[in-house]
Amino acid sequence: MMRQYELVERVIRYDPQADEDLLNRAYVYAMKAHGNQKRASGEAYFNHPLEVAAILTDMKLDSATIAAALLHDTVEDTEATAQEIADKFGFEIASLVDGLTKIAKLDMVTKEATQAENLRKLLLAMSRDVRVLLVKLADRLHNMRTLQFVKPEKRRRIAQETMEIYAPLAGRMGMQLVREEMEDLAFAVLNPEASKLIVERLARLHSESGGLLQEIENTLSKALGDHGIKAEVKGREKRAYSIFAKMERSNLSLDQLSDVFGFRVLVDTIDDCYRALGVVHQKWLIVPGRFKDYISSPKQNDYRSIHTIVIGPHSQRVEVQIRTHAMHEIAERGVAAHALYKDVREAKLAKEGVRIPASESSAYRWLRRLMETLQEGDSPKEFLEHTRLELFYDQIFCFTPKGKLIALPRGATPIDFAYALHTSIGDSCVGCKVNGRTVALVTKLQNGDEVVIIRSDAATPPPAWEAIVVTGKAKAAIRRATRADIRKQYAGIGRELVEKLLARQKKTFNEKEAAAAVPRLGHRNLDDALAAIGRGDLSAGDLLKALGLEVDDKDLRAVRRRATAKEDSAFSVPVRGAAANMALKIFNVTGAVPGERIVGIVTPGEGITIYPIFAAALEQFDQEPERWVDLAWGVAEEGRRFPARISITLANEVGALAQVTQVIGDHGGNIDELNLHARHGVRDFFDLVILLEVFDIRHLNEIMNELKAKPLVSDVNRVTE
Incomplete structure (x- = not known):
């Protein structure tokens, strides 16, 4: 266990002005509070907050954060109270500990809504003070390092949680070192065979290529020195999970990867970055299409670097990353690295490519965008879905006609672009131009595209867009617009019913009087009440009674009967x-x-x-x-089904047709018509055309996706002609 003076010395080494008294008091208080508590490994529990604090000293964080790390489990796991922490250590540290206590458990096996609410708490605490996240990530990292002492079932759950939430979150905040270690530790638990195989293969490759790597490093250092560029060249090795993910994503073998080994060139200024790039490209042949300039267009987590792949000595493909020392700190430590430069002159920061404080970084802008989604009233389930989308996507960069850079997920459409600009722009989008050409709104955007959105104030987003867009913000906005549109229709129906009922009593609808009576019906406003009447959840007679009027049941039945007859005739299709x-x-x-x-x-x-x-x-x-x-x-009657014809290419094997009908039945679909056709000249497959009855496009897509996953199904498509 680390001694008290050792922890203080670690902080003093990078921050001579650190509050030693605060650190000493926090150390002693936490040690006494945890007392004889033990961890699953059998060691003293206090060793855990101590190791969390040690991880944060590697990030060179301030005294308050280190103290909060020491105290982070006291309120949850000991007799200590939040008020006691505030009295002894002040509001700042108490606030950090309180934020961490509220988000202490993010259980992936609980109900989805509970998980989403816990994630909300984490993101809200982050938005108030990013140090909450830094302590939480250090806490999770140490738990992952000691995961072998946990029971197998819980071990797998924690690893899955880390892979799905904490590691991507660290990546979004630019903390690449933390992300990579978390991913590797979780990977070893979730897929131990693949992890072991890749680690062993990397070790063998390293031993076989050691001489070549040193040769490349020496050659590159000499070439840069000959051109008067002061540079530090470091060889690097890709991490096990990163290799596995790329192999899965690109369907490649380990031998086909071109960036298992690479080199980082660290220089003093941005100008030196581009000079170094010129030297590399003069020295070796560039691999076409494998050059990326993240200095000119930084990633959304503030990552800046130049990437290029060249054909090095002995025809070996080599990845070279070029960046300043300041960029390197940001690349590895993300938002935690901004603290390293807080007392350095702004001119020096600008020279090294660090121009924005942590509170205004791209990573924080991403967080604020998430908060906007959270505050716009999505359900917990939708919030969780949108957050996961934001955590996992790879980026492309597109531009407005005025040159504004918009970062989007790979696979994004012009609709996503429109919503990224503003929700009102997305809602009113009716068309687009990409690079001067009119294209369909379903077109997938590419890096560097210039996008012009065509708008109409009369437009509303169709519900089908939700299946097309990929960003959480766009999906949330389309769902809100759809719900608002449906609510508006129901409110119109409700208003018509009330007006007709009043007309039978020779009275007119008075909006102010009706609004004043609404609270007696348990609704927030008049529109809510009218929508409830339109849906049938509330009787029009109830509103009249709230207005102090008598209602004849015959009148009520007559009005409802006429409305129903109208719907059944002229509006049989909604x-x-x-x-x-x-x-x-x-x-x-x-x-x-x-x-x-x-x-x-x-x-x-x-x-x-x-x-x-x-x-x-x-x-x-x-x-x-x-x-x-x-x-x-429009608004369809609940439970009503609609026709959709699909074609299925099916293997000519026993049980194939049964698989199809089983899927449709299990998902609540109905087969209205079925035709089977033998493929001309092909005996192994036949075509099946089915007229399905489904509730909506989401229901249809669920059935089609499930059919595609069946081994005897070759293809599934909508019939277009």
Whole structure:
């Protein structure tokens, strides 16, 4: 166990102005509070907060953070109270300890809502003071280092939790060293065979390539020195989990990876970075398409560096990363590294490429964006989903016409771009131009694209967009807009019912009087009450009674009967945009379901036929724009199903058809029509065309995705013609 004076000396070495008295008092208080408590390993429990503090001294953090690390488990695991911590150590440290106590348990096996609420607490505590996160990550890192003493079932749960939440969170905050160690430790628990195999292979490669690596390092150092560039060249080895993830992602073998071994070139200034790049490219042949400049376009976690891959000695592919010393600290320690430079002159920081304080870093901007999502009222389940999306994506960089840089997930669409600019821009988006060309909104953006969003104030986002976008912010905004639109429709129905009921009593609807009566019905405002009436959750008569009016049950039944008759006739298909007296039907060849974009084609004397936007049959109407009607899905009766025709390529084996029908049945779908066709000249497969009945696009996608996962199913697609 580290001695008291040893901990204080570690802090004094990097911070001579450290508060020694605070550190000593925190050490003694925590040691006494934990007393004879033991960890699973049998060692004294106090060794854990002490090791957490030691990890934070490696990050060169301030005295208050080190003290909070020593005290972080006292309120939760001992007789100490939050008030006592505040009285003895002050508000600042008490606030840090309180934040850590609230988020102490983030249990991946609890209900999803509970997990999401705990994650909310973590992110909120982070947003108030990033030091809460730094202590929490150090706490988790030490727990991972001692995970072998935990029971196997709990060990796996903690490792999974670390891989899914804490390691990505460390990465988003730019703390790459912490992320990599967490990932490797979790990887060894979750996939021990793969971890052992890669570690052994790396050791063998290192022994076989040791001479070559030294040769490259010496050659690179000499070349830079000959050009007058003061540089430190370091060989580096990719971590085990990082290698495994890249092999899985790119479907490559270990031998095919080009950056298992690489070199970092550390220089003094940004100018030296580009001069060093020129030397490297003059010395060795560049591998096309493998150059990235993160100095000009930093990553969202503030990472800055130049990456290039060249053909080095003996035709060996070599990755070279070039950055300043300050950039290197940020790359490895992220937000924790900003504290290292707080007392250095701004001019020196700018020279080395560090221009922004931690509170205004890109990592913090990402955190604030998450907080916006949190505060906009998503359910815990949606919040958790959006946060995971934000944690895991790889980035691309796109630009507005004015040159503003927008960081997006790989696979993002112009819709994601629009919502990244502002929610109102996303909600009103109707089209886009990418690099001057008009493209579909479903187009996947590429690095460097310039995007122009075309807007219409009359537009609203269709629910189908939720399946297209990839960012949490866009998904949340589309869901909110969909819910608001549905609520508006229900409120309109409710208002109509109330007005007609009042009309039967020769009275008019007075909005102020109705709003004043709403609290008696248990609703927040009039719109909520009217929407409840439209849904059938509240009777229109109840509102009239709240207004002090008598209601005849015959009147109530008559109004409801007329409304129902109207819905059953003119609005048998729940869409918006069609005239009330027009008959509606769904195009039988493809079907159409709520949540996907639809259009209507008018046929005189017959009404409107509803087509999904992808239907090939729409091409025949290209020269008849007067027949087109822009439609959108309305509110469907709960439990109502809609047709969607899908085609399945199925292996010609026993039990294949049973697999398909089992999946559809298990997911609550209904088969309305089924046709089986032998493939011409192919005996191993046949085509199955099914007319399904489903609730909406989400329900349909669940069934199709489950079908695709079956071993006897080769392909599943929507029928377009």
